Amino acid sequence: MDREVDVCIAGAGPAGMVLGLLLARQKFRVLVLERHENFDREYRGDVLMPRFVQMMRRVGLFESLQRYPHLKLDGFELIIRRRLAARFRVSQLSPEAPFILWMPQPVLLGALLDQTKAFPNFEIWFNAAARAPIREGGRTVGLEALLEGRPVRVRARVSVGAEGRVSVLRRRGGFELAVEEHDFDVIWFTIPKPKGYDNTVRVFLSANHNYLILPKYPDHIQCGLLVEPGGFVRYREAGIDSLRKELLDAHPIFRDFAEGLTNFKLFSVLAAKADRVKQWAQDGLILVGDAAHTCSPAGAIGVSVAVGTAITAAEVIADCLRSGDCSKEALGRVQALREPEVREIQRLQRPIAGLIVAQGPLLKALAAGLLFLAARTGLFRRIQRRIMVGPS
Ligand SMILES: Cc1cc2nc3c(=O)[nH]c(=O)nc-3n(C[C@H](O)[C@H](O)[C@H](O)COP(=O)(O)OP(=O)(O)OC[C@H]3O[C@@H](n4cnc5c(N)ncnc54)[C@H](O)[C@@H]3O)c2cc1C
Numbered sequence: 001m002d003r004e005v006d007v008c009i010a011g012a013g014p015a016g017m018v019l020g021l022l023l024a025r026q027k028f029r030v031l032v033l034e035r036h037e038n039f040d041r042e043y044r045g046d047v048l049m050p051r052f053v054q055m056m057r058r059v060g061l062f063e064s065l066q067r068y069p070h071l072k073l074d075g076f077e078l079i080i081r082r083r084l085a086a087r088f089r090v091s092q093l094s095p096e097a098p099f100i101l102w103m104p105q106p107v108l109l110g111a112l113l114d115q116t117k118a119f120p121n122f123e124i125w126f127n128a129a130a131r132a133p134i135r136e137g138g139r140t141v142g143l144e145a146l147l148e149g150r151p152v153r154v155r156a157r158v159s160v161g162a163e164g165r166v167s168v169l170r171r172r173g174g175f176e177l178a179v180e181e182h183d184f185d186v187i188w189f190t191i192p193k194p195k196g197y198d199n200t201v202r203v204f205l206s207a208n209h210n211y212l213i214l215p216k217y218p219d220h221i222q223c224g225l226l227v228e229p230g231g232f233v234r235y236r237e238a239g240i241d242s243l244r245k246e247l248l249d250a251h252p253i254f255r256d257f258a259e260g261l262t263n264f265k266l267f268s269v270l271a272a273k274a275d276r277v278k279q280w281a282q283d284g285l286i287l288v289g290d291a292a293h294t295c296s297p298a299g300a301i302g303v304s305v306a307v308g309t310a311i312t313a314a315e316v317i318a319d320c321l322r323s324g325d326c327s328k329e330a331l332g333r334v335q336a337l338r339e340p341e342v343r344e345i346q347r348l349q350r351p352i353a354g355l356i357v358a359q360g361p362l363l364k365a366l367a368a369g370l371l372f373l374a375a376r377t378g379l380f381r382r383i384q385r386r387i388m389v390g391p392s
Contacts, residue, residue, distance in 0.1 A: 003354040006155035010130030015289025015310040016162030017112040022314035024122035033128035039109040045303040050094035052304040071098035075200030086375035139283035167291035183353035281331035299387035
């Protein structure tokens with residue numbers, strides 16, 4: 001073996017980094033493998049809900065995170081067919097964390113990495129792609145990886161798949177999916193922020209287009225067009241004029257951007273897939289974050305849910321390492337503790353996704369009517385609170 005550690009984590013996303021940091025704090029030898037050469041990425045988990053802020057406070061990381069570049073979004077509006085259906089301040093839902101945090105994911109990951117510098121027992125390898133679990137007598141004893149293209153083997157008492165929705169350890173480890181859904185896609189693009197635009201998250205549902213407008217750090221606006229699965233391909237086939245027309249019809253704020261479009265390069269597509277693995281743990285190996293359970297983007301809570309599992313996993317793995325029992329049953333406590341919340345969130349996201357992608361004039365009108373009713377009766381706010389903040 002090229003290296004021996006207590007815990008080897010594949011994937012330096014939010015889940016892998018939080019897990020690695022929390023284990024390093026407890027003096028375990030941690031090695032994180034990250035496939036990319038750095039943390040650069042865009043349109044990835046920048047909107048962090050109050051439940052994330054509360055979790056970061058609980059593990060003593062929020063004070064230091066606040067020192068890094070971010071925006072605080074404090075308002076939320078739902079506009080249905082040009083009528084304001086719901087408006088609230090985040091403080092009304094979450095007095096303890098009265099804002100949605102906008103922090104570019106490279107900034108968040110860099111901030112977590114800075115925290116690990118206090119721990120010589122923490123190590124991260126970039127350009128290191130996990131390939132497969134190493135198995136001895138039916139249990140995982142480490143990971144095979146390619147480090148800058150060169151095969152390496154890392155021995156670990158516990159190995160972790162935190163490589164997100166494309167998890168190779170999930171595939172190569174033989175984990176099975178219990179649920180897999182794909183309700184809609186989001187076509188993201190960014191425009192400059194008009195002068196005086198406030199820090200409010202806006203969701204627009206109309207007869208022809210559904211979209212989101214989110215202020216983005218430092219002085220931009222991120223927009224997301226919500227379309228049926230594969231909807232971007234439809235625009236590509238029809239040509240850039242089709243998407244330009246859609247944007248010009250949708251909102252005046254898109255005008256300059258739409259008129260300047262010559263190709264599709266400025267767009268990024270997120271497939272709103274949701275899934276959940278049946279058994280998250282095997283002997284010596286566990287999946288955390290999106291690798292174990294990918295949430296739909298409805299509600300922008302992917303990072304919060306992934307990190308929630310990482311925090312629980314840090315406690316369970318630490319217990320396993322101390323007791324010397326890293327069996328499937330002992331590591332499986334992570335799933336027992338986390339799955340009820342993950343299931344509930346995925347259950348709440350389903351109807352939202354259904355309303356977003358309702359097709360045809362009749363279904364669209366029905367979806368708009370139902371959402372209006374939900375907004376007027378306070379149901380919408382209760383669901384938002386449950387998603388954005390968590391259990392009261
Ligand atoms: C376009 C988009 C926009 C999103 N927007 C939001 C949002 O605004 N708010 C929100 O809360 N959530 C959002 N999400 C969801 C959110 O990004 C994820 O839920 C969250 O990042 C999951 O964290 P994770 O650490 O489990 O996985 P990831 O963030 O996916 O991290 C996995 C890491 O593993 C690395 N990796 C992959 N394969 C390997 C390998 N074989 N070996 C080593 N490393 C590997 C990847 O490079 C990556 O760094 C968005 C997702 C997408 C795709």
